[in-house]
Amino acid sequence: MTLKEGRENFIQAWGTLGASWGINKAMAQIHALMLISAKSMSTEEIMEELSMSRGNTNMNVRTLIDWGLLYREHKVGDRKEYFYAEKDIWEVARRIARERRKRELEPVLRLLTQFKDVKTDKSPEAEEFKKMTAEITRFSQKADGMLDKFIRSDEHWFYSTLLKLMK
Amino acid sequence: MTLKEGRENFIQAWGTLGASWGINKAMAQIHALMLISAKSMSTEEIMEELSMSRGNTNMNVRTLIDWGLLYREHKVGDRKEYFYAEKDIWEVARRIARERRKRELEPVLRLLTQFKDVKTDKSPEAEEFKKMTAEITRFSQKADGMLDKFIRSDEHWFYSTLLKLMK
DNA sequence: TTTAATTTTCAAAGTTTATTGAAAGTTCAG
Protein backbone atom coordinates (compact mmCIF):
# COMPACT_ATOMS: atom_id res chain seq x y z
CA MET A 1 0.00 0.00 0.00
CA THR A 2 1.38 3.39 -0.95
CA LEU A 3 1.19 6.41 1.32
CA LYS A 4 -1.42 7.98 -0.94
CA GLU A 5 -3.62 4.89 -0.83
CA GLY A 6 -3.12 4.58 2.90
CA ARG A 7 -4.19 8.15 3.50
CA GLU A 8 -7.25 7.75 1.28
CA ASN A 9 -8.27 4.51 2.98
CA PHE A 10 -7.85 6.04 6.38
CA ILE A 11 -9.97 9.08 5.55
CA GLN A 12 -12.66 6.98 3.96
CA ALA A 13 -12.73 4.48 6.86
CA TRP A 14 -12.91 7.20 9.47
CA GLY A 15 -15.79 8.72 7.50
CA THR A 16 -17.70 5.45 7.46
CA LEU A 17 -17.06 4.78 11.13
CA GLY A 18 -18.13 8.29 12.01
CA ALA A 19 -21.34 7.92 10.07
CA SER A 20 -22.32 4.80 11.99
CA TRP A 21 -21.62 6.66 15.22
CA GLY A 22 -23.88 9.63 14.56
CA ILE A 23 -21.08 11.89 13.36
CA ASN A 24 -21.62 12.91 9.81
CA LYS A 25 -19.35 11.68 7.08
CA ALA A 26 -17.94 15.06 6.05
CA MET A 27 -17.09 15.96 9.62
CA ALA A 28 -15.38 12.63 10.19
CA GLN A 29 -13.42 12.93 6.93
CA ILE A 30 -12.17 16.39 7.74
CA HIS A 31 -11.16 15.14 11.14
CA ALA A 32 -9.32 12.17 9.63
CA LEU A 33 -7.48 14.39 7.16
CA MET A 34 -6.39 16.76 9.90
CA LEU A 35 -5.29 13.95 12.20
CA ILE A 36 -2.78 12.69 9.68
CA SER A 37 -1.73 16.08 8.41
CA ALA A 38 1.67 17.36 9.49
CA LYS A 39 0.72 20.98 8.77
CA SER A 40 -2.19 23.21 9.65
CA MET A 41 -4.56 23.69 6.71
CA SER A 42 -6.87 26.38 5.38
CA THR A 43 -10.49 25.89 4.29
CA GLU A 44 -9.28 26.03 0.66
CA GLU A 45 -6.82 23.21 1.18
CA ILE A 46 -9.36 21.00 2.94
CA MET A 47 -11.92 21.61 0.16
CA GLU A 48 -9.35 20.69 -2.43
CA GLU A 49 -8.07 17.60 -0.66
CA LEU A 50 -11.54 16.17 0.03
CA SER A 51 -13.39 17.49 -3.05
CA MET A 52 -15.92 19.10 -0.79
CA SER A 53 -17.86 22.34 -1.14
CA ARG A 54 -16.97 25.50 0.70
CA GLY A 55 -20.20 25.53 2.71
CA ASN A 56 -19.91 21.96 3.83
CA THR A 57 -16.25 22.37 4.76
CA ASN A 58 -16.90 25.53 6.72
CA MET A 59 -19.87 24.10 8.61
CA ASN A 60 -18.08 20.96 9.69
CA VAL A 61 -14.82 22.70 10.58
CA ARG A 62 -16.94 24.91 12.85
CA THR A 63 -18.48 21.89 14.53
CA LEU A 64 -15.09 20.22 14.98
CA ILE A 65 -13.83 23.37 16.68
CA ASP A 66 -16.90 23.37 18.95
CA TRP A 67 -16.14 19.78 19.90
CA GLY A 68 -12.55 20.70 20.71
CA LEU A 69 -11.13 18.45 18.00
CA LEU A 70 -9.66 21.24 15.83
CA TYR A 71 -7.89 24.45 16.74
CA ARG A 72 -7.65 27.73 14.83
CA GLU A 73 -4.35 29.26 13.89
CA HIS A 74 -3.66 32.71 12.45
CA LYS A 75 -0.51 33.13 10.44
CA VAL A 76 1.12 36.56 10.35
CA GLY A 77 0.76 38.33 7.04
CA ASP A 78 -2.07 36.02 5.98
CA ARG A 79 -5.76 36.72 6.39
CA LYS A 80 -6.85 33.12 6.03
CA GLU A 81 -7.63 30.98 9.03
CA TYR A 82 -5.70 27.76 9.41
CA PHE A 83 -6.72 24.70 11.38
CA TYR A 84 -4.92 21.85 13.06
CA ALA A 85 -6.13 18.82 14.97
CA GLU A 86 -5.89 17.75 18.57
CA LYS A 87 -3.45 14.88 18.13
CA ASP A 88 -3.64 13.24 21.54
CA ILE A 89 -5.89 10.33 20.74
CA TRP A 90 -6.86 9.94 24.37
CA GLU A 91 -8.01 13.56 24.50
CA VAL A 92 -9.88 13.05 21.22
CA ALA A 93 -11.76 10.08 22.67
CA ARG A 94 -12.68 12.01 25.80
CA ARG A 95 -13.98 14.98 23.85
CA ILE A 96 -16.11 12.82 21.59
CA ALA A 97 -17.47 10.96 24.63
CA ARG A 98 -18.31 14.27 26.27
CA GLU A 99 -20.26 15.57 23.29
CA ARG A 100 -22.15 12.35 22.75
CA ARG A 101 -23.06 12.12 26.41
CA LYS A 102 -24.46 15.63 26.23
CA ARG A 103 -26.40 14.97 23.03
CA GLU A 104 -27.69 11.49 23.74
CA LEU A 105 -27.44 10.15 27.23
CA GLU A 106 -28.55 13.24 29.11
CA PRO A 107 -31.97 13.66 27.44
CA VAL A 108 -32.73 9.98 27.98
CA LEU A 109 -31.78 10.14 31.65
CA ARG A 110 -33.99 13.17 32.11
CA LEU A 111 -36.94 11.30 30.58
CA LEU A 112 -36.29 8.07 32.48
CA THR A 113 -36.36 9.73 35.85
CA GLN A 114 -39.78 11.18 35.01
CA PHE A 115 -41.28 7.71 34.76
CA LYS A 116 -41.19 7.42 38.54
CA ASP A 117 -44.22 9.70 38.50
CA VAL A 118 -46.37 7.58 36.21
CA LYS A 119 -49.69 6.80 37.87
CA THR A 120 -49.91 3.05 38.11
CA ASP A 121 -52.70 0.63 38.75
CA LYS A 122 -52.22 -3.06 39.51
CA SER A 123 -52.33 -4.25 35.89
CA PRO A 124 -49.50 -6.43 34.60
CA GLU A 125 -48.83 -3.77 31.95
CA ALA A 126 -48.33 -1.13 34.63
CA GLU A 127 -46.17 -3.41 36.75
CA GLU A 128 -43.97 -4.30 33.80
CA PHE A 129 -43.60 -0.70 32.76
CA LYS A 130 -42.57 0.37 36.24
CA LYS A 131 -40.17 -2.50 36.71
CA MET A 132 -38.46 -2.14 33.36
CA THR A 133 -38.11 1.64 33.36
CA ALA A 134 -36.72 1.53 36.91
CA GLU A 135 -34.16 -1.06 35.87
CA ILE A 136 -33.13 0.86 32.78
CA THR A 137 -32.85 4.03 34.82
CA ARG A 138 -30.55 2.33 37.28
CA PHE A 139 -28.42 0.91 34.52
CA SER A 140 -28.22 4.20 32.62
CA GLN A 141 -27.22 6.14 35.70
CA LYS A 142 -24.37 3.73 36.31
CA ALA A 143 -23.27 3.93 32.69
CA ASP A 144 -23.45 7.70 32.90
CA GLY A 145 -21.32 7.75 36.02
CA MET A 146 -18.76 5.57 34.34
CA LEU A 147 -18.69 7.76 31.27
CA ASP A 148 -18.27 10.81 33.46
CA LYS A 149 -15.31 9.22 35.18
CA PHE A 150 -13.81 8.39 31.81
CA ILE A 151 -14.26 11.96 30.58
CA ARG A 152 -12.53 13.36 33.64
CA SER A 153 -9.81 10.74 33.89
CA ASP A 154 -6.27 11.05 32.66
CA GLU A 155 -4.57 8.66 30.32
CA HIS A 156 -2.26 7.29 32.93
CA TRP A 157 -5.08 6.19 35.20
CA PHE A 158 -6.94 4.64 32.33
CA TYR A 159 -4.07 2.58 31.03
CA SER A 160 -2.54 1.60 34.31
CA THR A 161 -5.62 0.85 36.38
CA LEU A 162 -8.56 0.13 34.21
CA LEU A 163 -6.93 -1.69 31.34
CA LYS A 164 -4.84 -3.90 33.59
CA LEU A 165 -7.98 -4.78 35.50
CA MET A 166 -9.81 -5.67 32.33
CA LYS A 167 -7.12 -7.94 30.93
CA MET B 1 -48.06 11.28 33.52
CA THR B 2 -50.49 8.47 32.76
CA LEU B 3 -49.38 4.95 31.96
CA LYS B 4 -50.43 5.43 28.34
CA GLU B 5 -48.38 8.62 28.01
CA GLY B 6 -45.46 7.02 29.79
CA ARG B 7 -45.44 4.06 27.43
CA GLU B 8 -45.65 6.32 24.38
CA ASN B 9 -42.84 8.55 25.62
CA PHE B 10 -40.67 5.58 26.38
CA ILE B 11 -41.16 4.04 22.94
CA GLN B 12 -40.57 7.32 21.19
CA ALA B 13 -37.46 8.13 23.26
CA TRP B 14 -35.96 4.69 22.72
CA GLY B 15 -36.58 5.16 19.00
CA THR B 16 -34.76 8.48 18.94
CA LEU B 17 -31.87 7.18 21.02
CA GLY B 18 -31.57 4.13 18.81
CA ALA B 19 -31.49 6.28 15.69
CA SER B 20 -28.53 8.27 17.00
CA TRP B 21 -26.76 4.99 17.75
CA GLY B 22 -27.02 3.49 14.31
CA ILE B 23 -30.03 1.33 15.15
CA ASN B 24 -32.97 2.27 13.04
CA LYS B 25 -36.01 3.87 14.58
CA ALA B 26 -38.46 1.08 13.78
CA MET B 27 -36.19 -1.55 15.29
CA ALA B 28 -35.65 0.50 18.43
CA GLN B 29 -39.38 1.17 18.80
CA ILE B 30 -40.29 -2.48 18.48
CA HIS B 31 -37.65 -3.29 21.05
CA ALA B 32 -38.98 -0.62 23.41
CA LEU B 33 -42.53 -1.91 23.05
CA MET B 34 -41.50 -5.47 23.76
CA LEU B 35 -39.35 -4.49 26.74
CA ILE B 36 -42.34 -3.00 28.54
CA SER B 37 -44.85 -5.58 27.39
CA ALA B 38 -45.98 -8.13 29.94
CA LYS B 39 -47.13 -10.58 27.23
CA SER B 40 -45.58 -11.98 24.11
CA MET B 41 -46.97 -10.36 20.96
CA SER B 42 -47.65 -11.32 17.35
CA THR B 43 -46.58 -9.37 14.28
CA GLU B 44 -50.20 -8.19 13.94
CA GLU B 45 -50.23 -6.77 17.42
CA ILE B 46 -46.92 -4.99 16.98
CA MET B 47 -48.08 -3.50 13.67
CA GLU B 48 -51.25 -2.27 15.31
CA GLU B 49 -49.60 -0.86 18.40
CA LEU B 50 -46.89 1.04 16.48
CA SER B 51 -48.87 1.84 13.30
CA MET B 52 -46.18 0.21 11.25
CA SER B 53 -46.36 -1.79 8.02
CA ARG B 54 -46.15 -5.56 7.92
CA GLY B 55 -42.91 -5.57 5.95
CA ASN B 56 -41.17 -3.15 8.24
CA THR B 57 -42.37 -4.97 11.34
CA ASN B 58 -41.29 -8.35 10.01
CA MET B 59 -37.88 -7.15 8.90
CA ASN B 60 -37.01 -5.49 12.17
CA VAL B 61 -38.37 -8.29 14.35
CA ARG B 62 -36.09 -10.62 12.44
CA THR B 63 -33.09 -8.38 13.06
CA LEU B 64 -33.94 -8.15 16.76
CA ILE B 65 -34.03 -11.94 16.90
CA ASP B 66 -30.64 -12.08 15.15
CA TRP B 67 -29.25 -9.75 17.75
CA GLY B 68 -30.64 -11.95 20.53
CA LEU B 69 -32.93 -9.23 21.84
CA LEU B 70 -36.21 -10.99 21.00
CA TYR B 71 -37.26 -14.62 21.25
CA ARG B 72 -39.85 -16.56 19.25
CA GLU B 73 -42.69 -18.38 20.93
CA HIS B 74 -45.19 -20.81 19.40
CA LYS B 75 -48.54 -21.14 21.07
CA VAL B 76 -50.43 -24.43 20.77
CA GLY B 77 -53.40 -24.30 18.45
CA ASP B 78 -52.22 -21.03 16.92
CA ARG B 79 -50.21 -20.74 13.74
CA LYS B 80 -48.98 -17.25 14.40
CA GLU B 81 -45.55 -16.63 15.84
CA TYR B 82 -45.30 -14.66 19.03
CA PHE B 83 -42.31 -12.72 20.29
CA TYR B 84 -41.03 -11.62 23.68
CA ALA B 85 -38.01 -9.60 24.72
CA GLU B 86 -34.87 -10.42 26.63
CA LYS B 87 -35.63 -8.53 29.82
CA ASP B 88 -32.29 -8.67 31.57
CA ILE B 89 -31.01 -5.20 30.81
CA TRP B 90 -27.44 -6.29 31.42
CA GLU B 91 -27.76 -9.02 28.84
CA VAL B 92 -29.39 -6.54 26.45
CA ALA B 93 -26.44 -4.18 26.78
CA ARG B 94 -23.94 -6.97 26.17
CA ARG B 95 -25.74 -8.17 23.06
CA ILE B 96 -25.94 -4.70 21.58
CA ALA B 97 -22.24 -4.17 22.35
CA ARG B 98 -21.41 -7.46 20.66
CA GLU B 99 -23.28 -6.59 17.46
CA ARG B 100 -21.87 -3.12 17.23
CA ARG B 101 -18.37 -4.35 17.80
CA LYS B 102 -18.82 -6.82 14.98
CA ARG B 103 -20.32 -4.25 12.61
CA GLU B 104 -18.15 -1.28 13.39
CA LEU B 105 -15.01 -1.83 15.36
CA GLU B 106 -13.77 -5.00 13.67
CA PRO B 107 -13.59 -3.62 10.11
CA VAL B 108 -11.70 -0.57 11.34
CA LEU B 109 -9.23 -2.67 13.29
CA ARG B 110 -8.61 -4.82 10.25
CA LEU B 111 -7.86 -1.74 8.16
CA LEU B 112 -5.70 -0.09 10.81
CA THR B 113 -3.38 -3.04 11.14
CA GLN B 114 -2.78 -2.90 7.37
CA PHE B 115 -1.25 0.55 7.66
CA LYS B 116 1.88 -1.00 9.11
CA ASP B 117 2.66 -2.07 5.56
CA VAL B 118 2.45 1.39 4.01
CA LYS B 119 5.66 2.20 2.17
CA THR B 120 7.04 5.32 3.78
CA ASP B 121 9.63 7.83 2.79
CA LYS B 122 11.11 10.40 5.14
CA SER B 123 8.55 13.15 4.42
CA PRO B 124 6.73 14.78 7.35
CA GLU B 125 3.46 13.60 5.79
CA ALA B 126 4.63 10.00 5.87
CA GLU B 127 5.97 10.31 9.40
CA GLU B 128 2.73 11.83 10.64
CA PHE B 129 0.64 9.18 8.95
CA LYS B 130 2.68 6.37 10.47
CA LYS B 131 2.72 7.89 13.92
CA MET B 132 -0.99 8.68 14.05
CA THR B 133 -2.25 5.41 12.59
CA ALA B 134 0.01 3.46 14.95
CA GLU B 135 -1.36 5.40 17.91
CA ILE B 136 -4.96 4.96 16.84
CA THR B 137 -4.35 1.27 16.30
CA ARG B 138 -2.97 0.89 19.79
CA PHE B 139 -5.89 2.78 21.28
CA SER B 140 -8.48 0.86 19.28
CA GLN B 141 -7.01 -2.48 20.26
CA LYS B 142 -7.24 -1.53 23.90
CA ALA B 143 -10.81 -0.34 23.49
CA ASP B 144 -11.62 -3.55 21.69
CA GLY B 145 -10.11 -5.65 24.46
CA MET B 146 -12.13 -3.76 27.00
CA LEU B 147 -15.32 -4.21 25.03
CA ASP B 148 -14.59 -7.89 24.72
CA LYS B 149 -14.16 -8.18 28.45
CA PHE B 150 -17.46 -6.37 28.95
CA ILE B 151 -19.25 -8.67 26.52
CA ARG B 152 -17.99 -11.74 28.34
CA SER B 153 -18.40 -10.41 31.85
CA ASP B 154 -21.27 -11.09 34.21
CA GLU B 155 -23.37 -8.51 35.92
CA HIS B 156 -21.92 -9.17 39.32
CA TRP B 157 -18.40 -8.43 38.22
CA PHE B 158 -19.49 -5.28 36.47
CA TYR B 159 -21.38 -3.83 39.40
CA SER B 160 -19.14 -4.96 42.19
CA THR B 161 -15.69 -4.46 40.69
CA LEU B 162 -15.76 -2.07 37.83
CA LEU B 163 -18.33 0.41 39.00
CA LYS B 164 -16.90 0.62 42.49
CA LEU B 165 -13.50 1.24 40.97
CA MET B 166 -14.84 4.01 38.82
CA LYS B 167 -16.65 5.83 41.62
C1' DT C 1 -52.63 -33.17 -1.99
C1' DT C 2 -55.18 -28.63 -1.53
C1' DT C 3 -56.04 -24.50 0.74
C1' DA C 4 -55.76 -20.81 3.67
C1' DA C 5 -53.03 -18.63 7.13
C1' DT C 6 -48.84 -16.62 7.82
C1' DT C 7 -44.20 -14.98 6.80
C1' DT C 8 -40.86 -13.04 3.74
C1' DT C 9 -39.19 -10.33 -0.02
C1' DC C 10 -38.29 -6.34 -2.70
C1' DA C 11 -39.15 -2.55 -6.00
C1' DA C 12 -41.17 1.75 -5.63
C1' DA C 13 -42.45 5.68 -2.87
C1' DG C 14 -41.59 8.47 0.91
C1' DT C 15 -38.79 10.71 4.30
C1' DT C 16 -34.81 12.45 6.29
C1' DT C 17 -30.32 14.10 6.17
C1' DA C 18 -26.22 15.95 3.80
C1' DT C 19 -24.26 18.83 0.31
C1' DT C 20 -23.79 22.44 -2.84
C1' DG C 21 -22.80 27.02 -4.33
C1' DA C 22 -24.26 31.52 -4.92
C1' DA C 23 -25.27 35.43 -2.22
C1' DA C 24 -24.85 37.97 2.00
C1' DG C 25 -22.00 39.16 5.71
C1' DT C 26 -17.65 40.32 7.90
C1' DT C 27 -13.04 41.88 8.38
C1' DC C 28 -9.12 44.57 7.71
C1' DA C 29 -5.22 46.72 4.93
C1' DG C 30 -4.59 50.66 2.42
Added chain:
DNA sequence: CTGAACTTTCAATAAACTTTGAAAATTAAA
Protein backbone atom coordinates in the same frame (compact mmCIF):
# COMPACT_ATOMS: atom_id res chain seq x y z
C1' DC D 1 -14.21 54.86 4.12
C1' DT D 2 -13.51 51.31 0.24
C1' DG D 3 -12.74 47.13 -1.80
C1' DA D 4 -10.70 42.75 -1.82
C1' DA D 5 -10.16 38.63 0.88
C1' DC D 6 -12.27 35.64 3.42
C1' DT D 7 -16.23 33.41 6.15
C1' DT D 8 -20.94 32.22 6.92
C1' DT D 9 -25.63 31.32 5.68
C1' DC D 10 -29.36 29.05 3.52
C1' DA D 11 -32.60 27.61 -0.16
C1' DA D 12 -32.36 24.29 -3.59
C1' DT D 13 -30.71 19.84 -4.85
C1' DA D 14 -28.92 15.39 -4.25
C1' DA D 15 -27.92 11.33 -1.74
C1' DA D 16 -28.92 8.07 1.70
C1' DC D 17 -31.91 5.69 4.29
C1' DT D 18 -36.61 3.96 5.68
C1' DT D 19 -41.10 2.34 4.93
C1' DT D 20 -44.77 0.47 2.39
C1' DG D 21 -47.69 -3.07 0.51
C1' DA D 22 -48.69 -6.27 -2.78
C1' DA D 23 -46.90 -10.50 -4.60
C1' DA D 24 -44.25 -14.69 -3.82
C1' DA D 25 -42.89 -18.16 -0.76
C1' DT D 26 -43.62 -21.01 3.05
C1' DT D 27 -46.06 -23.61 6.36
C1' DA D 28 -49.32 -26.69 8.45
C1' DA D 29 -54.11 -28.23 9.08
C1' DA D 30 -57.61 -30.72 6.92
